[in-house]
Amino acid sequence: MAAVHHQCTFLAPPPKPRSPSKAPSVIHCSNSKTLDPFEEKKQAHVDYDAGTHQLSTRISGIQKSDLPKRHRLRVEGDRYQRDWTISEVVERIIKLNHWEDVEGVLNRWAGRFARKNFPVLIKEITQLGYIEHSNQVFNWLKNQKNYRARNDIYNMLIRLHARHSRIDQARGLYFEMQKWRCKPDVETYNALIHAHGRAGQWRWGLNIMEDMLRAAVAPSRSTYNNLINACGSSGNWREALKICKQMTDNGVGPDLVTHNIILSAYKTGLQYSKALSYFELMKGTKIRPDTTTLNIVIHCLVKVGNYDEAIKVFYSMREKRSECRPDIVTYTSIMHMYSICGQVENCHAVFNTMVSEGEKPNIVSYNALLGAYASLGMSEPALAIFNEMKQKGIRPDVVSYTTLLNAFGRSQQPQKAREIFDMMRRNNCKPNLVSYNALIDAYGSNGLLAEAVELLREMEQVGLRPNVVSITSLLAACGRCSQKVKVDSILKAAKLRGIELNTFAYNSAIGSYMNVGEYDKALALYRSMTKKKARPDSVTFTILINGCCKMSKYSEALEFLAEMRNLKIPLTREVYSSSICAYSKQGRLAEAESLFDMMKMDGLHPDVIAYTTLLHAYNTAENWDKAFTLFREMELNGIQPDSIACAALMRACNRGSQPDKVLHLAKFMSDRQIPFIDAVLFEMVSACTILRDWKTLTQVIQMMEASLLRISVGTLNHLLHSFGKAGKIDTMMKLFLKIVASGAEVSATTYEVLLKNLLASGHWKKYIEVMQWMEDAGIPPTIQIYNNIYSYAQKSAGAENAAIIKRRIESLKRKSDQHTLKMDSTSSPPLTTNAFIVSTTAAEANG
Known part of the structure; x- marks a missing residue:
């Protein structure tokens, strides 16, 4: 076996550098040439001055010296032919724009005479993802005399087109390869099924599978996994299960990838409980879950509200870090869970743990943390997270801006929300429908109905069509603003735009009508709702029953309760409470108690x-014992x-x-x-x-003195009457003067309480004085007040006092008539009660 030698090339600095401190000292290290021209060789590039290093893979390919003798004459010399390696050719091609002369580079390459270089060349370019360059190189290859069509080249190009969602072109390559007499193999079919799966065209994937079986090409496990993934990613989990069963029947057992795809199909199809049941079955097999498996399980547990179990899975992943290490998806899912629960501190703690574990937060993680603060209306911390994200070099997306906008809307700062909306557009982040809906809700929830309606028009001007969420937000705003006319207008606008109301929209409209006292319109809307596809839910009946109780329509409230039971809609705490109120108002205490016990039996504490x-x-039943x-x-x-x-x-x-x-x-x-x-x-x-x-x-009075302005007139009158009835006239009058001095409201009823108790105790002089106070306060005494003092004078005052009372009352009447005439002529306001009583209080204090 030939030994592998290492070759090092030292690049010395220039002879006379202008700045010695900037002279580079670079070392290239590479393996020497081996026997296999297509073997990948590592090459290191170290720059000690810059403190950087780079590792690259080089492929030489068949070069001029390796060519057969019959081709060497064509490539003699280096004037027109270049003895480049494959890696050098790839580098030169990708530097070109896809419309430039790729053929000019390839025609100068000596390696074009070796057919074995072609698939390696295509592989290198496709792996880098340059689709246009790959197409031009492929077209050039087909024009070469020594080109021969190969399955692997077509498979690589089909996968590349699938990566760029060019499904038609990938399908075209499939038909083209058959014209060139290349029989598609299992890799070809796998690539094509995967391409259609990425595009959500699962039916095409099934058709390709049938073509594969007709061509007598046995599907592999990857084939089935690609097809299951194509169905599952489109939410068609039932079809995915059928293919999985077919896979097992054909003797191809599922692996971990198969199980993960099935779990993902359940998750995409919103079948969270089925996904968890499938995971329990998966535990009985020899296949051990990985991080992807447990991430899907955590997501499904959060969706079904089983937060404790999700936390257990998360902690088990942290304990078994060598097997299933938590990744950024895991941490983000747990953060999202805490955000739903409103536990913003725990959400931030998980974020900090993720950073300390070496995971670099991405835009999704920051958005999850941002959403936790926004859901509670904590706008200032949300803004701090938003600024931190930008400082870390992560550019906020439309979700980030919309979440921050929502935070200001929930914290009752609609103008700040509008500023974030405008900033989003200034930063070239185009607001989407969710952004507009969030701003509409921010305006509507703060009583700015006109601005919310204007925003709806602005949305249509920029080409965004309002949806049912937009209408629902406006309807809810109408209820808050007590604008019953606007409710009719918004419902009419939704009908003109062809927006079908869902259950949430109906609930908002019915609630708005109930808030403004339009029971008949609310009832008509409910009846029309039952005729549409929108099915009433527990919120619908909660709104109806609560609204009826507020309008004292207790019989109607109980009728809705019976209808809710007939529809087998679970009763909520609010429905139980309102229904108990309705029964009690009708004097049906036994039914109210029975409903309370039923509430506890249903598990609603x-x-x-x-x-x-x-x-x-x-x-109401005067049963204090119970x-x-x-x-x-x-x-x-x-x-x-x-x-x-x-x-x-x-x-x-x-x-x-x-x-x-x-x-x-x-x-x-x-x-x-x-x-x-x-x-x-x-x-x-x-x-x-x-x-x-x-x-x-x-002591109660001392407690009340600090907050007399917030105490109702009825309570104050009751307190005055209590002292007067007990004969404590002085205490009653002192308390009255304190009430007036505090600026609390004093009504005609208050004066009547004073006068009644004064006359009952024989204080007729004070009675006439209080009548004068009434006149000065702009509250004319009633005829009954005059009749009461006349009756007292005749029956209980005696002849001498009766004459005095008569003279004072006639004088008071004359002053009252003159004051009325003067008021009519000058239209000047009367003396306020406070001004007169304060002066009287000062006089009494002096003697």
Whole structure:
């Protein structure tokens, strides 16, 4: 055996370099010539100054010295003929543009006289992917006298055309090779089936398989794998399984590639549960899964919501790194899972782990991380990730821009979302339909309906046709903006554009009608929905039942509940809660309790809304005992009561003459730091009044003083009436003055509460003064108020006081009439209650 010698060529620096620091010191290392001219030889190029090295493969081929004697006379001398190696010829050809003279280079090559050089030449060019150069070289070969058609050349060219999705040309080569009397072999059929599989033309792949069988060419495992992949990549998983069965019946057993293709076919066909079942069967074979297998399994587990199992598979891959090392697809799938769950910290932790493990993040990984922040509306961290991606040299794509745009839309910054949209166009990244839909949703979800509609027109101007997602976003925006006219217009626009509404669009439209109180239109749309292909789902009935309850149409809500059951649509927590409310409002407590128990039997653990709804039902039925028991059950089940639930229980206790329990519940709320809302304060005032616990009521007032502006007029009136009814007139008046000084709303009802209690306690002078306050505040006393004071003067004041009362009331009436005439003539605004009362408060404070 001939020894292999290493030859080193040293390139010394120029004799007189201008800059010695820039003089290159380069070493080329290559193997010496071996006996086989087509053997691949490694050649290293090391530049010590630049600190770079490059390893290349060279093929010499048959050169001038190796040619037969009959060809040597034709290539004597180097003036017109060049003794290039095959690698040198390839380098010269690929430097040319495909329209330049490729034949001129080849005609100067001495190696053209050796027919054995041709397939190697074609192989080198096709492996580099230069399709136009390959075609020109192939045409030149066919014009050579010593050319002979070969299967391997055609197979290489068919595969090259398949790589560039030129299916017709690949098929043309298949027919051409038969004209040149080249009988297609198994590699030819494999290449052709693979070509059609890449293009999604699986039926053509089946036809080629039939041609192969008719030609008595036995299919190999690669043939079946290519055909299964052609069907699976098009989502036709049933046909893929048929071919797999046919493969087994013909005695060709599936390998790991086959199993991965079947799993991928299930994944593409959205048959995630079937893919997981197939993986369990695969475990029983001797074939061990690889990283691709487990990546598909993780993807399917995430899709079916089995996140814990997906994490287990991921950790098992990390433990067995030598067998199934996690790659960038694995990490990205786990990041996507955490993004769906809203666990953005875990998503970022997986991203950091991927980087620390040596995997270089790509655009898909960054988009997954970006999407995790965007789904929660965390626009600032999303923008930081976006900028980091650009700093790493990764150019954002349309998905990156759209995700960032969506982040600003969810964080209620539609103008920022528009800025990202404009930046995308400035950076030559053309917005697609998803980008426009995301911006429409950003405008619509923030109440900018006019801008959203204008964006729809802009989309059509740039040649993008709106789809059902665009219409759904606009319909949802109409509901938020309470624009019932716009709902009709958008539905009409969708019909004119031929956009078929799906279930989501119908749900948005029905919800918008319900939000604006258009029950009849919502019902008509629902009935038309049942006639179309769009099938109502649990969201549809949730919207209908909730809407009916809000409009006090409880009978209609229960009719929809019955219809939902007839259609065998699973009931949701929202439907259960609304239906319980409907039963309770109709006084059907037994049905409400039965539905609550049914909810627990269906595996839907009641949430705080469901418990609160049943508490209200017990409240309506004045059954405080059951309400208290239910409240304890909610606490035992780990459901944190909210302010509304506590208010409902307090009301039930007050109605059941259990005011002491109301105060105990208030202490419970204080310990748990549950906010005291207006309804809770109302019930606490009622409980203190019933118990005549003025000390606690004073503490309630101190609690309310810091937020009088946020307390409703009803609660304040109730508090004033409690003091007045107890005969604490001074306390009532001081509280009233504090309310007015704080700027809280004071209505005519508030004055009526004061006047009623003042007259009941005999404070007729203060009564007349409060009437004056009403006049100055622009609230004229009613006739009943005057009649009440006249009646008191005649029955209870005595003759002397009655005359005084009469004179003051007549004087007040005259001032009122003059004030009214002056108002009519000057149209000047009356004195505000606040201005008058503040001055009165100051006068009283002084004496």
